Amino acid sequence: MTMTSQSRAVQKQSANRGTFWDSFVAKVHLLLSLGYQHLCQTKGAMALTSEEEPTITGFLVTCMQEMKDRVDWRLFIEDDPPLNDDGRKGRSRPRIDIQVTKVGRGIQPRFQFEAKRLYTKKSEDKYLEDDGLQALLTGYYAKGVRDAGMLGYVQQDTPDEWAEKIRKKLDANRLGYGLDPSKDCWSQRNDESNLEHSFSSHHPHCSRPITVHHTFLLCHG
């Protein structure tokens, strides 16, 4: 036995995995909810109307960090971290917009959010295509995990309107998005985060099964 071999995760099986992941996802979204509320209180949604995605993400992450102790101090939040998956090194590594890691011994579980601004017709495509949702579905981001998140920074219209647009697009191309053709693809999330515009889509038929949590945050006055 060596230190290196020991430190490699031995994949175990646990019937509790689902419950623990649901709890982790709930905690992350509670943190997101508190961070967003804090952002609205300190800056106001109006101030975000014309900001670029990285700027809003930066503000949001700072606010989430400030709220961390109210949820779980063991969560570590990063803005735009490079990902070390796939053996890629240096600047060629992909970067995810927000990553929340559960700090602890061994391999640390993480939840990743990809964020997109929603303000023009083209935004829908950007949200759903290669740099957006598809990057989660193909495993370019969120490799090896069962849950990931999409954030829509709503800079025009209402979050509900954007949620409906996204849902329709997904519904229209179930095969392309790896959705189950026989089940409802879109459901309102319901946990202690109490996020108003948060939904889940389950994609069992993409490169690996994944549930994506879509949250639409109002970013205009």
Added chain:
Amino acid sequence: MDLSAVLNELSYLQSPSFLPRERFDEATEHAHVFRRACRIQEDVTQERVAIRGVYLLREDPNSRTSTSTPVVYVAEAESIRGADEIHKRVWNQDIVPFLLVRIPEGLRLYSGFTYKEPGQGTDKQRGVLEALVKFDEVLSCLGDWHASAIDEGRLFRARGADIDAKTRLDWKLLGNLEKLGQWLTREKPERKKLDRHVANALIGKFIYLKYLHERDILSARKLERWGVDISKVFGRKATIQETRRLIKFVDCWLNGSIFPIPFAGDLAPTTDHLREVASVFMGDDYVDPDTEVRQLHLDFKAYCFSYIPIETLSVIYEQFLSLEGKAKQRDRGAYYTPIPLVNFMLAELEELHPLGDDTRVLDPSCGSGAFLVQCYRRLIEREMRQKNGRLRPSELRDLVVRHIFGVDRDRDACHVAAMSLALTMLDNIDPPDLESSPTFKLPSLIGKNLFQDDFFDPSSTFRQSLGGQKFDWIVGNPPWVEVKHVDTLDDDEADDEDPPDADDDVADDDAADDSGVASDEHVTRWMHARRTTHPVNGNQVAEAFAWEANEFLSTSGKAALLIPAMTLFKQGKTFRSRFFSQVSTHAIANFANLRMDLFRKVKPAAAALFFGQKAVSPERPEDVITYSPLLINQETTRPDVQGARTKRRETWTITLSASEIRRVSGRALTTGESLPLKMAMWGSPRDEMLLQSVAKRCPTKLSGYAKRMRGRDLGGDSYACKSSAGIELKTFAPNAITHVVLAAHDHLPELIGKKALFPKSLDDLNRIYAFPNSAFRVLGQDDVYLRKRGGKAGLEVAHPPHVLVGGARNFAVFSDEFIVVPSRQIGIAGPTEERKRLIALSLYLNSDFAQYYEFFMSPQQGIREGRSTLNTLGELPFPFADLSDEKLALWEDLHRAFVAATPVRWVGAEPDADSTQGKQMGLFDAPVVDKDSESLLVLEKKLNEMVGDILGLTEMERWLVEDLVRVRRHLVDGAVGKPAIEPPSVEELQQYADVLRRELDAFITEAAGLRHEVRVIHDEHSAMVQLDLRPAKQIKRAVDVLRADAPVARKLADVRAKMVRETPQWLHFDRNLLLYEGSKVFLLKPLQRVHWLRSQALMDADEIITETLNAEDVT
């Protein structure tokens, strides 16, 4: 009963940990030793004898790279004599601690680490542990050697005393060589005394020749071909002429001379010298020819050089040579690497970068080649596996020539390394005398693979030959020495990397001592020239080696260097911050806690650093794996605790427990802060959070408070608040006062008649809150000479009110008296108006939190019982800065209570109330604190509560503090303190289970409606926790602690038995064994308090959450 039946009875046959001789190759690092043991029959001709197998500790029986620890050899012989012959050879191998031999009458059990020739001493002294065990008594007499007893550590607890380092081959042979050396260098009436260097060369040469002879490298046919009469080399008839002839042939054949002996000139040994040595090596007692009295009995008959592993012999050589100049070796910082440590490091390296066809290995400070020999062995084993058979001599030669390189300044060491590699090669050739391969030439390694050079010498042969080449493995134990004068070199000197001219003051030859060791000139120049790009702290040479090794690494290469553990923790952080930023650090194994047992004589705190070259665009360093073994977790070598005293055992193996492996953020390391590594050793992310949150809640530090007070204009003769190390007062009798003394000292008559603290008198006391009178001495006229160099600053803190803090951190006492604070102690003084705050401070410094904080912040604490420094004290959060008078009064009341609670007992003679002489003699006239006093314990509890309250510590944070100070700290520096290893009470188990449950439930979302049910079952040695995630409504009793033999615990006991069956050696390799089964989690641990603390429950909960999140769904 045949052997199979015996093995069956001991459950060896059913165990994957038992290797029958046909599978010896599976234990890679010991395969060569086991193979040699299989050839015992060749030497024992009178009857059939054979090693049949070996029982191992090994975590993964299916892995070839996995390290293992041999525990028991099993053998067969036809008689006691045959069994004794096997014992002798097993002892010479110095690897396996027990030997079980089946003979027709029964079984004999031996210690593999103790041996004396038959007829010398009792059975026990000879290493015979059981003279004869009848076949029907196997289980009753040999129960400690049953597979389960080895797996569960019972063998080591019950029979650990039989593994005695002092009787091991290496200790004994080294001791004998020392005695022989002393004998030869002693003046005798009948012969002259021999020069020490020549005596050592003579002994070294004879070991070498004896070894070659017994290994059949100097075979009878070879000697015959050379025409050498061996009886004139070994034995009483030895002649100088024949010995010289043999040496000449050997040197010519094996390419070079080691231990050259001056056979001519004043220093030359005489025939008498030669015969004395030769006789001893033949096993004869040296008998004075005139008196016929036996004068030197060294019992060399016990040694079978053909069984002593080469790596063991080369380490003995190196140790023996070092005896020649002990001080010199220490100055050079040469500490010899124990073989288990070498194997540990190489196994890790092989995991990081497996040996390949083109792997080139460099040891830049190779010494006698302990690392290189083991690397070479690994290469041979690898090649043999690939070729599925033995290697040809030319293949063996190619392996060493192509793969193995070393550098060392010491000529003898280089030659021993070359010899060891050559012998390793011959060890694998059959027949080893090479008579069957007449055209084969042994490689000439010196100057091509091994260089007697300074690694830092830019013009060395090494650099000229191999400069610019890269290596895939860089290994070694570089010298741990701090060089001087780096700062005094000017830049011209440092930049001058050409070899010094013959006219230079420090030319190489001048600087070299008689063993060919050069001065530190090159590394000094190197450090100076690279002081900004490759900084080292304290001019530590090992750090320079680490930097320079990186330059020689290939892009994918990996280095494993043994460095002083303090490099990771010392105050100066420039090396750490730059080095960890510029290399890719993979792992750090910190052996500080094993230092007392891992090393002989000198006890350095060592750490192994594993690193490679940094990736091209290093934006986010990867996590670093760390491992800091505690002695308590080394089941094989953990000392027994009997009463207050513990008997330490030498570490003969290192077993790696998964529960001690941590990950440290690579980014955190690049800051150079030592805290992340200290946390990995003793703490957790929770401790890190605690320190951060206290710093946030209480931003004023003690140093900040002192500074603030200093800024005030106090007027009059009030002293500003000041913290300082004390002053160095010297005593000079009137007749000793010279102008030199006066020039270096100030006489301070104002101190005459004043009290000075005498801290030595407080050594044995625990926490004290008032000084006994014996703590002082009254200063006389001769005692008040102050060293000018130290300055007078320390005098200010002699003025009351003040707090006096022990440098060893054994006391912090408030006083209203003028007391001179001696050097290495600390004083904190302030104006009278700060009196209450200083009282509060004195109590605070005695609190658990202050000790906890200092433990993590002080460089030394946690490594050794560290001293307190002003810097560390200054970093303490100071929660009293703005406390009102009213609140300070509460602290003053508590202090009063502490002082009142102290008169408990008298120590020493009770003083005569009328006698002032008694006081001057240092008898106690003040009460001594009884640390067990109930009232004091109550007060300390109150103190810790008040400190917790004032700092705003949460309940969990208080557990972290209490558990470290009251329990974990008893394991520092290899201690096995009772508070840490005693079994926990049922109440403590209950608390653990409760915290674990609460913590896990806090993570689970309420929406799930699920909660944990916790059951703990325990016996005397271990306990198992069962966690079941169930619907909250169905849980009747959330936590239950049961004895394993309780009827209600039967089902759980079955699970525990199954868990042990599946991972029989868990105690050695994972002392926090987790098993997931459906919705249940099982956790198995030893029943020692340190594993059942509330803070441990928090860490276990974190681990279970992380592992569950990383798990797969049940299929």
